[in-house]
Amino acid sequence: MMRAFPVVMPSGQRYWTVLGDDLEVVAVADQWLRNLRFGRDRAELTTKAYAGGVALYLRWCRSTRREWTAAGRDLGLFMVWLKYTPATRDGVVSAVQPGPGAVPVRGERRINRVLVAVRGLLSYAVSVSEAPRSVLGQIYELADSRDLPAEAQGEDGGLFYRLRPVHSLREPETQVGRAExxxxxxxxxxxxxxxxxxxxxxxxxxxxxxxxxxxxxxxxxxxxxxxxxxxxxxxxxxxxxxxxxxxxxxxxxxxxxxxxxxxxxxxxxxxxxxxxxxxxxxxxxxxxxxxxxxxxxxxxxxxxxxxxx
CATH class of the missing domain: 1.10.443.10 (Intergrase catalytic core)
Known part of the structure; x- marks a missing residue:
């Protein structure tokens, strides 16, 4: 079963990786997470969150018999799986309960965070030739700056193009209340x-x-x-x-x-x-x-x- 797992380096520094069903390290995921921690100076907790998201993605690919390097085109189905599939408990994989009125087990914010990890893994896999370049077209689309907030468009206000994630959910706006x-x-x-x-x-x-x-x-x-x-x-x-x-x-x-x-x-x-x-x-x-x-x-x-x- 895919799972996130902490790794302690000889220096005492830590990062999180992904273990497969045979308790072997998933090589590409480990390389990406290790590079984030030590090559890009990301926090240990960042690698923990990304490792958990990648483990969910690889678990879904295995359960649906999809190749993880080519499943980017089906991330919409993965989002549905995330929304309604309970987390694994005590090694038992929960089954999706079909039918109307099912209660979501993950919210929009959590699903979007998992998708960030999946896109990061797939982009890294493309950069090291572990996945075809066509994967980038499955997870990103070309967009311009007109849909960005005014603060993010720059002072000159000129039009520029950017890569926008294809799959994302609109997160509800919540008020963060300060303690009285x-x-x-x-x-x-x-x-x-x-x-x-x-x-x-x-x-x-x-x-x-x-x-x-x-x-x-x-x-x-x-x-x-x-x-x-x-x-x-x-x-x-x-x-x-x-x-x-x-x-x-x-x-x-x-x-x-x-x-x-x-x-x-x-x-x-x-x-x-x-x-x-x-x-x-x-x-x-x-x-x-x-x-x-x-x-x-x-x-x-x-x-x-x-x-x-």
Whole structure:
């Protein structure tokens, strides 16, 4: 059964590949995903999402007895299969339930993301002569710039031509609601330790993504009014957000480092967290800003329970 699978390189870097029914790596898919990760500096989670989409496509090709290099012309049928075929559970392949009124199991957004992965695989296969060039005509069509938003047409407003995917679904417009102040206060007060309260503030008030928060190092945090003694000319309290390879898998989506200023409330949360961390772990330990402060206490409690039993 086709499946996505993580690969750990000798350097510790990771990417995701696709395994076939015999647990052998699907060569072309592996080459493409490895090139995305290390040749084009894509995130590990990007290769995970693409590997999952490619696995679905190859599974559909096998179940319908289609050659994957020539199935681009039938992606419309693949979209129907995606919409109504449940995911495989415990190695059991679910069957499509025919008849009117079937409930979709994947939405438009998810199907479009899978199609992005499939088009990427097929385009790469053409570039390395693993698929005929005619495949590109099956998945792309020639279009002009008149159907693009005004922001994407350029300042000169001239007409230009581009390749447009043949197969795609119109995604419903959804409003992304920001958490209300009362909801943030409720989350803050529900936290049981200073570390979790700091995480809430870094996301809510500083605007960091979860991967950026989890990837922060202690050396990224400058809380002094003047940090020139540390070799940083940025004024005021702030954190440096950098993309780097982290052992915990955290990843900043921004390729370029940037600085996020901190207000007095976040600085106070840092002070309380540092006091809690130093009290439980001391001043040494991991350079990661966020660590598990209560693992030793939990392990000690488990040992006491085992001895009592």
């Amino acid at each position: 102040d009362a909801e943030l206060v409720a989350m803050f007060t529900a936290c049981r330790n200073a570390r979790d309260r700091l995480v809430v503030l870094l996301v809510a008030r500083v605007g960091l993504r979860r991967g950026q928060v989890a990837g922060l190092r202690r050396s990224d945090v400058h809380l002094l009014p003047d940090s020139r003694a540390l070799g940083c000319d940025y004024p005021g309290a702030h954190v440096h957000v950098r993309r780097r390879e982290n052992g915990n898998g955290a990843w900043s989506k921004s390729r370029h480092p940037w600085v996020a200023p901190l207000d007095f409330l976040v600085v106070s949360a840092f002070d309380l967290y540092y006091e809690e961390r130093n009290r439980l772990l001391g001043s040494s330990g991991s350079d990661f800003l966020l660590v598990n402060l209560f693992r030793a206490r939990w392990e000690s409690r488990c040992r006491r329970q085992r001895l009592a039993n």
